[in-house]
Amino acid sequence: MNVNISALATPGVRKITPYQPGRPAEAVAAEFGIAKPIKLASNENPLGPSPQGIKAMQTVHNLARYPDGNGTVLKEKIAARHDLDVACITLGNGSNDILEFVCRAFVNPGDEVIFSRHAFAVYPLATRAVGGKPVETPALNWGCDLDAMRRVVTDRSKVIFIANPNNPTGTWLAAAELKSFLAEVPDHVIVVIDEAYAEYVTARVYPDYPDCTQWLADYSNLLVTRTFSKIFGLAGLRVGYGVSSPEIADYLNRVRQPFNVNSLAQAAAVGALDDDSHLRLSRETNQTGMAYLMDACTARGLNYIPSAGNFLAIDFSRPTQDLFEAMMQQGVIVRPIANYGMPDFLRVTIGTEDENQRFIEVMDKVLETGGLEANV
Numbered sequence: 001m002n003v004n005i006s007a008l009a010t011p012g013v014r015k016i017t018p019y020q021p022g023r024p025a026e027a028v029a030a031e032f033g034i035a036k037p038i039k040l041a042s043n044e045n046p047l048g049p050s051p052q053g054i055k056a057m058q059t060v061h062n063l064a065r066y067p068d069g070n071g072t073v074l075k076e077k078i079a080a081r082h083d084l085d086v087a088c089i090t091l092g093n094g095s096n097d098i099l100e101f102v103c104r105a106f107v108n109p110g111d112e113v114i115f116s117r118h119a120f121a122v123y124p125l126a127t128r129a130v131g132g133k134p135v136e137t138p139a140l141n142w143g144c145d146l147d148a149m150r151r152v153v154t155d156r157s158k159v160i161f162i163a164n165p166n167n168p169t170g171t172w173l174a175a176a177e178l179k180s181f182l183a184e185v186p187d188h189v190i191v192v193i194d195e196a197y198a199e200y201v202t203a204r205v206y207p208d209y210p211d212c213t214q215w216l217a218d219y220s221n222l223l224v225t226r227t228f229s230k231i232f233g234l235a236g237l238r239v240g241y242g243v244s245s246p247e248i249a250d251y252l253n254r255v256r257q258p259f260n261v262n263s264l265a266q267a268a269a270v271g272a273l274d275d276d277s278h279l280r281l282s283r284e285t286n287q288t289g290m291a292y293l294m295d296a297c298t299a300r301g302l303n304y305i306p307s308a309g310n311f312l313a314i315d316f317s318r319p320t321q322d323l324f325e326a327m328m329q330q331g332v333i334v335r336p337i338a339n340y341g342m343p344d345f346l347r348v349t350i351g352t353e354d355e356n357q358r359f360i361e362v363m364d365k366v367l368e369t370g371g372l373e374a375n376v
Ligand SMILES: *Cc1c(COP(=O)(O)O)cnc(C)c1O
Pocket: 043, 093, 094, 095, 096, 097, 120, 163, 166, 167, 194, 196, 226, 227, 228, 229, 230, 235, 238, 239, 240
């Protein structure tokens, strides 16, 4: 029997380009025989998970029981953190889950979903999975161009995704421009502000950066997503959340699995939310490392996109696939972003001081020898 499986898949799913994750350190270690590769490829917290999160996780004993399907304690904690009602919170298996819920709950086949060029890869993926029509707007200085977005809104538009800051560019939008945009978006469009990196954005460096979780009262079509995968250091546990009007949250909750966030993840997230010192240290480490990498790039005549996140997109003014591979052979894993329309860039996650130095050393070595050719 020779079944044409492709013909059975839905048209939207057939068009999906699978998400490309960063290479796991273990795989690189095995392939290149490197004892301890460093991974600066997935914007994870180089300091590891919140110790208070781990401690809280270790109090979970009876894994024979289902998790709390309502995530009661975690939701209360999140609600208190943002001074919101618990009815505004939706928990996700990573914030990725929330991005999918919004498409499944609101996007009909043929409905338009708007996002910027160079925006997070999950937006087109979640759109296509439900038969939605991706509408990509041109970027402005690598970032999201809100005027371009305004111009493509139609009667068929249903969702707008905006990452603030955006991954992989690190670009960000200020409060005033986002506010006037939200005020103009028609009622039939849900605006998702993806704040996966919000905790890294410091008021001192970016005084105009908005905390959109505080805007729900003004915009009933607003959904803001946050994650425990980045500054809280719990990427492996998969937990994130959305905040929105209770009405939006109601529909998001209808499409999620009843037990989408596991017990360990819920407990760790509750603990992590109390861990101010881990949060502070993570932010400071990021700031110091970011400054170091920016200076190192400038000293070498390399351009980069100024970033409000925990990563830096560096412009090598030439295709970077061979640089990426040569660095990997030296035990430093970064992320090529040609699939984001940025073939001349590499995205580097800010690591510990040692990791950042190692990255620069390896980058120097690889650039000196001209990339992969020298290693062959
Ligand atoms: C990392 C990231 C996320 C978070 O994904 P999780 O599913 O919460 O791990 C969401 N949005 C953007 C832009 C990201 O870079």
